[in-house]
Amino acid sequence: xxxxxxxxxxxxxxxxxxxxxxxxxxxxxxxxxxxxxxxxxxxxxxxxxxxxxxxxxxxxxxxxxxxxxxxxxxxxxxxxxxxxxxxxxxxxxxxxxxxxxxxxxxxxxxxxxxxxxxxxxxxxxxxxxxxxxxxxxxxxxxxxxxxxxxxxxxxxxxxxxxxxxxxxxxxxxxxxxxxxxxxxxxxxxxxxxxxxxxxxxxxxxxxxxxxxxxxxxxxxxxxxxxxxxxxxxxxxxxxxxxxxxxxxxxxxxxxxxxxxxxxxxxxxxxxxxxxxxxxxxxxxxxxxxxxxxxxxxxxxxxxxxxxxxxxxxxxxxxxxxxxxxxxxxxxxxxxxxxxxxxxxxxxxxxxxxxxxxxxxxxxxxxxxxxxxxxxxxxxxxxxxxxxxxxxxxxxxxxxxxxxxxxxxxxxx
Numbered sequence: 001x002x003x004x005x006x007x008x009x010x011x012x013x014x015x016x017x018x019x020x021x022x023x024x025x026x027x028x029x030x031x032x033x034x035x036x037x038x039x040x041x042x043x044x045x046x047x048x049x050x051x052x053x054x055x056x057x058x059x060x061x062x063x064x065x066x067x068x069x070x071x072x073x074x075x076x077x078x079x080x081x082x083x084x085x086x087x088x089x090x091x092x093x094x095x096x097x098x099x100x101x102x103x104x105x106x107x108x109x110x111x112x113x114x115x116x117x118x119x120x121x122x123x124x125x126x127x128x129x130x131x132x133x134x135x136x137x138x139x140x141x142x143x144x145x146x147x148x149x150x151x152x153x154x155x156x157x158x159x160x161x162x163x164x165x166x167x168x169x170x171x172x173x174x175x176x177x178x179x180x181x182x183x184x185x186x187x188x189x190x191x192x193x194x195x196x197x198x199x200x201x202x203x204x205x206x207x208x209x210x211x212x213x214x215x216x217x218x219x220x221x222x223x224x225x226x227x228x229x230x231x232x233x234x235x236x237x238x239x240x241x242x243x244x245x246x247x248x249x250x251x252x253x254x255x256x257x258x259x260x261x262x263x264x265x266x267x268x269x270x271x272x273x274x275x276x277x278x279x280x281x282x283x284x285x286x287x288x289x290x291x292x293x294x295x296x297x298x299x300x301x302x303x304x305x306x307x308x309x310x311x312x313x314x315x316x317x318x319x320x321x322x323x324x325x326x327x328x329x330x331x332x333x334x335x336x337x338x339x340x341x342x343x344x345x346x347x348x349x350x351x352x353x354x355x356x357x358x359x360x361x362x363x364x365x366x367x368x369x370x371x372x373x374x375x376x377x378x379x380x381x382x383x384x385x386x387x388x389x390x391x392x393x394x395x396x397x398x399x400x401x402x403x404x405x406x407x408x409x410x411x412x
Contacts, residue, residue, distance in 0.1 A: 001118045002126045004172050006133035008069065008111035011168050013141045014080050014161040015103015017235050017355065018259075020096075022145040026154040027092065037089055039239075039363050045096030046356030049105050050349045054211075056106050057345020060113060061338075066176045069110045073169035076102035080162030084155035100352060109348040116332035116340055121278065123329035128274020131324050132267050135317075139263035207398040208338025211346055217396035219334055223327055224347050226286055226386045228354035230293055230323055233379045234316065236358030237300075244300065244362070245309060247372045257309040258316075265317025273325035285326040286390035290383045292319035297380035301373070334395050 013019040020042075028038055060068045079098035086092045115126050148157035214220050237244065241258055276285055296315035299308060331347070332340055365375035 001114055001177070002129060004176055005111050005114040005126075006130045007168060007172060008073075008107055008114070009130055010133050010137045011073065011165050012076075012103045012107035012111070013137045014158075014165065015076065015099040015101075015105075015107070017104075017238050017359075018138050019103075019141050019145060019161075020099065021239055022142045023149065023154055023157075026149055027086075030154065031086070031088060031092065033089060033092070036363060036367070038092070039359050041089060041093040042096050042239075043356045043360040045093050046100045046104075047353055049097050049101035050352035050356070052101065053105050053109060053348035053352060054342060054345035057109065057113075057341035057343070057348070060110065060341035060345075065110060065113060065117075066173060069107075069114075069176070070170070070173045072102055072106040072110060073173070074166060076107060077162040077166035077169075079103075080165060081159045083162075084158035100356075104355070105348055105352050109344055112328055113340055113344055116329075116337055123278070123333065126274070127277070127328040128270045128272070128325040131270040131274075131321065131328070135263050135267035135270055135321070138266065139260055142259065208336030208340075209334075209343070209396070209398070210339050211342045213399060214335045214339075214343050214396075215346075217334075219330075219393040219396050220343075222386070222389050222393040223282075223286060223330060224350055226290055226383075226390065227323060227327055227347070228350045229382055229386065230289075230320060231351050231354040232358040232361075233293065233297065233382070234320060234358070235355040236362045236379070237316070239359040240362045243366075244372055244376070248300070248308065250309065258313045261310040261313030262317045265314045266321045267317075269318050269321025270325055273322040276322075277326045277329055281394075282326050282330050283391045283393045285322060286393060287387050289319050289323035289326065290386045290390060292316075292322065294380060294383045294387065297376060297383070301376035301380050 024038060027033065056068065056072075076099075079095070079102050083095040083099060086095050111130070112127075115123060115130065119126050145157060145161075148160055152160070209217075245258070273285070292315050296312050296319060299315065300312050331344055335343055362372065362375055366372060
């Protein structure tokens with residue numbers, strides 16, 4: 001299942017910021033739109049795409065991953081094809097909405113739920129390997145998209161990506177199974193009576209929090225806040241990397257150096273972070289990740305030297321790599337697997353919504369103040385409280401036995 005989870009995450013690339021960003025200039029010139037119109041459509045489409053995530057997670061809990069993932073793959077493929085037919089701002093907004101909903105949202109979230117049903121002790125490691133594939137996509141997909149745009153135009157490029165998504169995903173769905181029990185196996189390949197030691201929240205295998213119960217824990221809010229904050233800032237940086245670097249006195253070459261270094265750093269930290277997530281407490285690792293994010297934003301705000309681009313890329317790769325590989329196994333370990341679809345659906349809503357805000361904030365501050373200094377300083381300061389708060393994101397205690405039934409009725 002680990003390779004399928006990796007491929008599903010990579011297949012979401014046409015709906016991710018790094019995949020869509022390369023289309024911006026071609027869209028703006030061909031459709032006659034301003035930069036603020038494109039970023040505004042992107043923000044609104046992404047924001048609305050965040051709303052149905054909890055419902056998609058509930059569908060997964062009810063019907064199983066295989067059916068929902070298959071449907072999402074087909075719909076996402078057709079959404080890519082439809083994106084090549086947009087004619088103006090209104091249809092571009094619809095395209096952004098569908099690409100963000102089905103790509104970054106549905107496929108990204110569902111791929112993250114696959115491994116939670118098959119692994120516990122090694123969940124951090126296999127999650128790291130899943131995200132390792134995404135790091136490779138970040139390094140390769142923008143170049144592939146640019147090659148397609150230059151070769152066949154942006155409209156046919158979207159169509160090729162749509163067909164590619166379905167060709168990649170649908171054969172894998174024939175091999176996909178929801179749970180190890182479906183093929184006579186057990187989680188981690190062990191007997192169901194084996195004791196699961198190590199890692200945070202092993203008790204999560206014995207009790208599954210409902211969404212309402214999980215929402216009453218401080219761990220969920222601290223961990224989700226950290227992830228949403230990085231989603232906002234990371235998307236803002238990637239979407240506006242060239243003007244941000246040029247504002248620091250650097251050229252587009254320095255901005256271009258950010259992406260390959262970021263991808264390499266991210267890939268390395270996906271594996272390292274996955275191993276650490278199986279061995280060290282999650283709160284300490286979340287704090288380390290937010291420290292790296294703060295360092296990256298401080299460097300971008302205050303420095304203006306040629307080595308800044310690669311250095312920012314390294315720190316962003318460390319921050320994102322560590323954060324994602326720690327939090328992916330945290331959700332099932334802390335809250336169990338019985339309602340993981342609804343819980344991660346709600347988290348995906350927050351994450352997708354946060355990514356809609358970042359690029360718009362950068363554009364708004366620039367339009368109002370004529371520069372990026374203040375927004376970069378704000379980005380540098382925002383993660384600092386989470387460096388400390390992370391140590392309170394400890395495994396939650398399941399509700400008392402006598403409270404379980406009322407809590408389930410209230411939060412199911």
